[in-house]
Amino acid sequence: MTACIIGWAHTPFGRHSEETVESLVTKVAREALEHAGLEAADIDEIYLGHFNAGFSAQDFTASLVLQADDDFRFKPTTRVENACATGSAAVHQGIKAIRAGVARRVLVVGVEQMTTTPGPQIGANLLKASYLPEDGDTPAGFAGVFGKIADGYFQKYGDQSDGLAAIAAKNHKNGVDNPWAQMRKDLGYEFCRTESEKNPYVAGPLKRTDCSLVSDGAAAIVLSDVTTAMQAPRAILFRAAEHVQDFLPMSKRDILAFEGCALGWKRAFANSKTSLDDLSFVETHDCFTIAELIEYEAMGLAKPGQGGDFAMSGETRKDGRLPVNPSGGLKAKGHPIGATGVSMHALSAMQLAGEAGGIQVKDATLGGIFNMGGAAVANYVSILERIR
Numbered sequence: 001m002t003a004c005i006i007g008w009a010h011t012p013f014g015r016h017s018e019e020t021v022e023s024l025v026t027k028v029a030r031e032a033l034e035h036a037g038l039e040a041a042d043i044d045e046i047y048l049g050h051f052n053a054g055f056s057a058q059d060f061t062a063s064l065v066l067q068a069d070d071d072f073r074f075k076p077t078t079r080v081e082n083a084c085a086t087g088s089a090a091v092h093q094g095i096k097a098i099r100a101g102v103a104r105r106v107l108v109v110g111v112e113q114m115t116t117t118p119g120p121q122i123g124a125n126l127l128k129a130s131y132l133p134e135d136g137d138t139p140a141g142f143a144g145v146f147g148k149i150a151d152g153y154f155q156k157y158g159d160q161s162d163g164l165a166a167i168a169a170k171n172h173k174n175g176v177d178n179p180w181a182q183m184r185k186d187l188g189y190e191f192c193r194t195e196s197e198k199n200p201y202v203a204g205p206l207k208r209t210d211c212s213l214v215s216d217g218a219a220a221i222v223l224s225d226v227t228t229a230m231q232a233p234r235a236i237l238f239r240a241a242e243h244v245q246d247f248l249p250m251s252k253r254d255i256l257a258f259e260g261c262a263l264g265w266k267r268a269f270a271n272s273k274t275s276l277d278d279l280s281f282v283e284t285h286d287c288f289t290i291a292e293l294i295e296y297e298a299m300g301l302a303k304p305g306q307g308g309d310f311a312m313s314g315e316t317r318k319d320g321r322l323p324v325n326p327s328g329g330l331k332a333k334g335h336p337i338g339a340t341g342v343s344m345h346a347l348s349a350m351q352l353a354g355e356a357g358g359i360q361v362k363d364a365t366l367g368g369i370f371n372m373g374g375a376a377v378a379n380y381v382s383i384l385e386r387i388r
């Protein structure tokens, strides 16, 4: 038994100091139900993806969803966390509940409010999720971790600044047409390529335009079994849903290879009997541009060391052979951690349903998603197909 997406909701990502985690959750929970044509009473289970718990005196975020509707009361509701892949972790738990036959309809909500959370608190939590003492010097959070990876990649394969700028420019260009994106500005290749006061180095060879945004926002999807989905307004089937968890310390693995990502895609293609050539688009985890570059190699689009040249080829642009991050990715859309994976699933489902508006990829039939936590530590791959 597999699962389908039958409804979704998405807040604009950005700075939402006027909102609270509670208000963001409530908004998307209600809207996703309405989109699926369901009532709260129809939902069997709820999963909430939220990374930065500790925002309130009571560290009990799971119950937040219940405030959206009285009929959610007494439903099994669980908070899920797996670093920057928290959103997909929640989605995959929902799929498991359906596959196990214990739920027919599941609500999954992802939320984060980063811009109003005290800097030291979120910084400390991000650092905990990115670093182990056995890896040597303490990097400055995730930017430091990916700066170190970019340094290692440049040393092994040569300067890739052109490729990184091509990825940043592509994703910023795509973000212009995404009404949910935090930054809707076409920054251009030259701006992203050049160090300047407005684009300073942040960590190693990574400049500001190589980094994802710090964001607030929420997204939700409604999952169901296939039988239920056939009565729904639309049905987007999970052809594959793979989770590969790797070691945290970078010293215990080849950090330039993203092996967990590669294995996730390999299993997803094998289990869905599809290949890279069948995909109409991919939403992939561009927390830093070097991540998207290495992910090209891990998913099989480019050979090791050739991800930069591949980025320059234009094949992943919206009008290219395989559009990658037509939404603008984490780079332009934003990266509110717990919401990111749910957003990737919601936007991909929109593409397949032909409901993606300005970011619509023409004739999209099969979509791939890769969401990761840490530097390829938690790796989630989904392949989606419209069946109704």
Ligand SMILES: CC(=O)SCCNC(=O)CCNC(=O)[C@H](O)C(C)(C)COP(=O)(O)OP(=O)(O)OC[C@H]1O[C@@H](n2cnc3c(N)ncnc32)[C@H](O)[C@@H]1OP(=O)(O)O
Pocket: 084, 126, 141, 142, 143, 202, 208, 209, 210, 211, 212, 213, 214, 287, 335, 372, 373, 374, 375
């Ligand atoms: C596995 C994972 O997913 S790990 C990922 C976890 N997430 C992260 O680590 C977040 C990474 N990003 C960041 O920390 C921040 O965006 C930084 C450090 C790159 C930039 O932050 P700051 O230097 O504080 O920028 P600040 O908020 O002051 O904004 C200054 C300007 O830069 C722009 N800006 C800020 N961040 C970015 C960005 N990432 N890309 C492009 N422009 C940006 C702002 O819009 C602003 O523009 P303006 O002057 O035209 O208004």
